[in-house]
Amino acid sequence: MPKRTDIHKILIIGAGPIIISQGCEFDYSGTQACKALKEEGYEVVLINSNPATIMTDPDMADRTYIEPVTPETVAKIVERERPCAILPTLGGQTGLNTAIQVAEMGILEKYGVEMIGASIPSIRKAEDRDLFRQAMHKIGLRIPRSGIATDMDQCRSIAADIGFPIIIRPSFTLGGTGGGVAYNAEDLDMIAKAGLDASMITQVMLEESVLGWKEYELEVMRDHNDNVVIICSIENLDPMGVHTGDSITVAPAQTLTDKEYQRMRNAAIAILREIGVDTGGSNVQFAIHPDTGEMIVVEMNPRVSRSSALASKATGYPIAKIAAKLAVGYTLDEIPNDITGETMASFEPTIDYCVVKIPRWTFEKFPETQDYLTTAMKSVGETMSIGRTFKEALQKGLRSLEIGRYGIGGDGKDPAAAPTRGEIEQHLATPNSKRIFYLRHALQRGMDIRSIYELTRIDPWFLDQIRQIVDMEQAIAESGNEISQSLLREAKATGFSDIQIASLTGSSEHAVKNRRRAQGVLPVYKLVDTCAAEFQAATPYYYSTYETENEARVSDRKKVMILGGGPNRIGQGIEFDYCCVHASFALREEGIESIMVNSNPETVSTDYDTSDKLYFEPLTREDVLHIVETEKPFGVIVQFGGQTPLNLSTPLFKAGVPILGTQPESIDRAEDRKLFQAMLHKLGLIQPENGTATSVAEAVAVAETIGYPVVVRPSYVLGGRAMKIVYDPSELESFTLLAIAASPDHPVLIDKFLEDAIEVDVDAISDGTATIIGGIMEHIEEAGIHSGDSACVLPPYSLKPEILEEITRATKAMAAELNVIGLMNVQYAVKNDSLFVLEVNPRASRTIPFVSKATGVPLAKLATKIMLGKTLKALGLITEKVPSHISVKEAVMPFNRFPDVDTLLGPEMKSTGEVMGIDEDLGSAYAKAQLGAGQNIPLDGTVFISVKDRDKPGALIVARQLYEIGFALMTTRGTGLYFENNGIPSRVVNKVSVGRPHVVDAIMNREIQLILNTGFGNETKRDGYHLRRAAIKYNIPYTTTLAGALALAKAIAAMKQKDLSVKSLQEY
Amino acid sequence: MKKAILALEDGRTFDCRCFTGSGESGGEAVFNTSMTGYQEVLTDPSYRGQVVTMTYPLVGNYGVNPEDVESDRIQVSAFVVREYQDFPSNFRSKGTLADYLKGQHVMGIDGLDTRALTLHLRNSGAMRVFISTEDPDPLSCVEKAKGLPSMIGLDLASVVSTRLPYRWMQNEIFPIENPARALTSNIWKHRSRLRSVVAFDFGMKYNILRCLEHSGCEVVVVPAATTADTIRAMAPDGIFLSNGPGDPEPVDYAVQTIRELLGYRPIFGICLGIQILGLAMGGKTYKLKFGHRGANQPVKNLKTGRIEITSQNHGFAVDIATLNPDDAEITHVNLNDRTLEGFRHRTLPAFAVQYHPEASPGPQDAQYLFDEFTRLMAGR
Ligand SMILES: Nc1ncnc2c1ncn2[C@@H]1O[C@H](COP(=O)(O)OP(=O)(O)O)[C@@H](O)[C@H]1O
């Protein structure tokens, strides 16, 4: 059946901000859907609050609403746009949930809007545990036995008949907090209690445990003619009990016979039919008993998912694109397979390589949380790697992780002292982010596969693969640097990097490479073609491996290579992928061949049709140089992918690779403290007093001279990693040690900490002669809170014109001095009307997408063209563009995923994503940003205020404002007294440390609707901590800064005054 | 592991390793794109005389077991993979692939760029290959490859077909002694309950028999050369034509028999079976460039418009153009290359498919065909 002509306007719901378990894979799927529907001639309306997405680029949809992804907003958009249909299956769980709520509001009937892709009943059937159980029962499939409990007695009786261990899943909590595994009655009492009060409706589900079973996923597609195909099978290396998102996973399934695979395939198809997903992609998870083969259904997601993005990249089959086309009526046999060009989408991809996905965690940023993995996802990103053997793919994946490792071991980065048997067993038995490395330690210590299996339940097949890697490591080490050609070849085919081989043979990376060259041990590039070479592939999507035949088709066109950002992690996320994608688009516009290199499967940059060529490879010097040597590009772009490629610029430059745009030595001048200072001095700019130290003693000395408080941090790390504000020498000492550990070969930087300063972020673009300010962003939170974590406003709302002029002048002067060609980002602090330079990044920054959307100037694209020799003038960018409307960026925090971390913000970045709020006034724009970030804003009720003395005057202003618009006040004693003396009445409540009933009780009793709490002095730190955790748990809006509170008060006032309206990007 | 040379008749050679000891072997080089089911592939009689390369690089992962066999022996001449896995892990595994191959003196080869080999076969077509651990000279290996018999004109069906007729019950074979007397209408034990089916064995896969039994048939398997008179003497409810290796044309005796039996009883053919039925109905067959071998071939059922993901293994096909439209109705086509996947006789009770509804290995989307066969018999 051809596409539907009875609908012409379709609303796509995006996934909103990047959060743990909902990453940029939904920008990838959403972007594909927008493109697919537009190319079919449909009018596409889009809602997504995430400005860093490609899908929210003005030309991706006909109407783009950067508004909070909430039912209310969607309702408003529906009313305004009157779409014929809503497509809810591409925006992750957020998209799905929002769609359901919109339906429940009766909006669909009211405006005659049809839900396409998945019907409400089918979504419910898949999401509601009970309906799902009934459905599975109907088709003779088993799911874990379970029961719903609302009090401890029920918990105990359910546990009694299910038995231990038992999985506890609280209903309706954020990110599965309060859930866990109980191994005995005691655990049960503890965890179930926690679960019950973590749950907003005091309800938990207790589920039969299948811990240690093998976990599998199938990606399935169905069209409305009931044609079903399986796109990919995925086997988890980590067994049931570790969330798939936290598991190392492999495609295709490795340890299933055809009989077992077909059984699973039939089950998946039966499930899609029974649930009634009439069109699109779904993901079905299974558990298989390792000894009996018994099969259990874990869950099914009636939408595209993280795994479908992975499956698309692993096979070359564009699930989201096809899903969108199926949703508008096509059948699988009517949609061509772009990769082969000659065949249709109605087939099952078959692959002739092995794909490994490895999660990227950031436990180092949350020292208070234990590094262990369970049924709730904790990773913030992932890498994918492709090899012709599992061993090759695994090691490529590990060196793609950006954790300073170059393989599973023997890379010179192993712990100095080999871990003890005890440490090893402990790290094997409790899943954690380092377990894969401990598998190697265990084998090297002579533990046998059987006993490792007993501890980990990782399938022996995988353990044996790692054993083979360990054996190879041994062989390499023994061969010494007279390593033979055949062993060298084998080592490379086993995924060993030159750095590993060098450190194992006591040689250097350079020497190993030369030796390989001399012996002709070089990689070849093979195609990802969906069909294992049965048909000619049309799209050049490559991976490297060590075999004989090279399939890279090198054109003689002028080509430019773009280095991507690698795995998402806190501090380096989707924003950088956005810039890389724009670079690629710009190259296309300039008629230059674009070559993308990246290892992140969630991204748009790794979509096969984003660039002319895609190399799915690790972003290490070795891997990148190989591609350069094959493609011989005219130049390489390193300033868009964040710190990862930036750190490669010097090595590549030294290897003779032409770097486009700002040159490495300029990058060094900005990153190297001494050079940087010299430059500022030359330009008559000031920075906070500072010094560097390579030892604790030096550090203390420096601090003495510039005076406390100081900011300590290592150089060359993005995202304020290992960075802290210290108030006294003892803190300084302990921290300096940490900092040195985080980045040994770089000095520790010590700055005077500017208290109560306003932070400003500036993005600029320069062609070497002229510089244009892309945008000046005034932070809401004061300096001291990482730029990535603080809300910011464009244009600035309180800075004096003179300061703005000075900022502009300083920025242009630095751009000229560094002869920046392309983008540059500067962070300033403004204190008592003087301007301090905090840092300069001669590269695309996290805020480029935000600025581009706020001003409508596609900075990344323009910068690309400038790097190719165009001038700003030629590109028509001659004056700054300062929009009349207000844009607010707010950061989104992962605290609900890390139950025990404090939510106080600081100089170390912790946010995973951001949202944008646009409106005519600050209050409304800020309100939208808060709503978009998932913060519910109360319009009345009680506000709890408790602040440190320094903040009391400021808090008074907030209190008065809220009081005047009808809020009741609750305070702790000190704050209450201060308010009373200033004529503001408030009800005083105990701090937790004082005794009950205390503020947390009040929160539990729903007596508090809003919280303002600035960090106490250390003595009552715990108080603030309990308070802030309770706020998270009960989802009560809170702010930990005065500035934030003031803005929030503005927002509330604005919302009380008028209902928030919606307006599309195209209309601004 | 011993070094080996894999030499193609057109002169292309690959250095590789033998993971089953040493030896020499040869045949027609073909590739299979299924990612699972290597044991079923090894034992599929349709692979007789062929050197099979799996495109999925890691093979041996789940070992071998006694259940997943499609005939009583390994049928391939040699088995070629990228990286043999000698540490099987699966709850049903009873041993390693290497021992299994060794046990039946079949060469296992790995350590070569199997994707390069596959691309070569895709571009130049299936061709003869010679593999040796003994002859270190590539050129002489190429000569030996050239010396091998070609598939075309070779009657392999008679080679793999059963010598004695047999009954199939619950996965077991019960040979029928002195067929001359035994093959009469009295041979059926369950006429009342089950459909009596005579199955011509041109290289029968066990799973076909399992499927027939599953859909209510009592099956007696007879040699490829069994005559029409014998069949009539048995007075079955239906006649089944099995899959099998190689070129259908030299199997002219069976073509003749089926021509005689057309219309006598409902006929159902699979793979080589459709080719024999096609020839019997006056059609022609031809050799595909490199054939269809895999578990992901999309086939459109023209009656329902539905797509079946099918398991396939054939190098020859019936030429649609040569079928007389008055007799033959095309029922299935391949969505990749539009080749013939199924037809039925317009007036007589006979139908056949080119692909493998019994799957094994592969998707089971098309098992409904066995029930169509029983329905056809019932409708008689
Ligand atoms: N009954 C169970 N026993 C053991 N582990 C389980 C069980 N159910 C789920 N898990 C683990 O928890 C993870 C998350 O569960 P899942 O139902 O997939 O929720 P989500 O919607 O977060 O993906 C799974 O990937 C699996 O590893």
Ligand SMILES: Nc1ncnc2c1ncn2[C@@H]1O[C@H](COP(=O)(O)OP(=O)(O)O)[C@@H](O)[C@H]1O
């Ligand atoms: N001297 C200082 N005084 C006040 N705040 C500072 C100072 N130095 C850094 N900060 C705060 O720390 C944050 C991170 O520092 P920055 O130099 O930007 O590191 P990163 O490379 O992580 O962006 C800044 O956004 C700012 O809020």
Ligand SMILES: [Mg+2]
């Ligand atoms: Mg899941």
Ligand SMILES: [Mg+2]
């Ligand atoms: Mg910064």
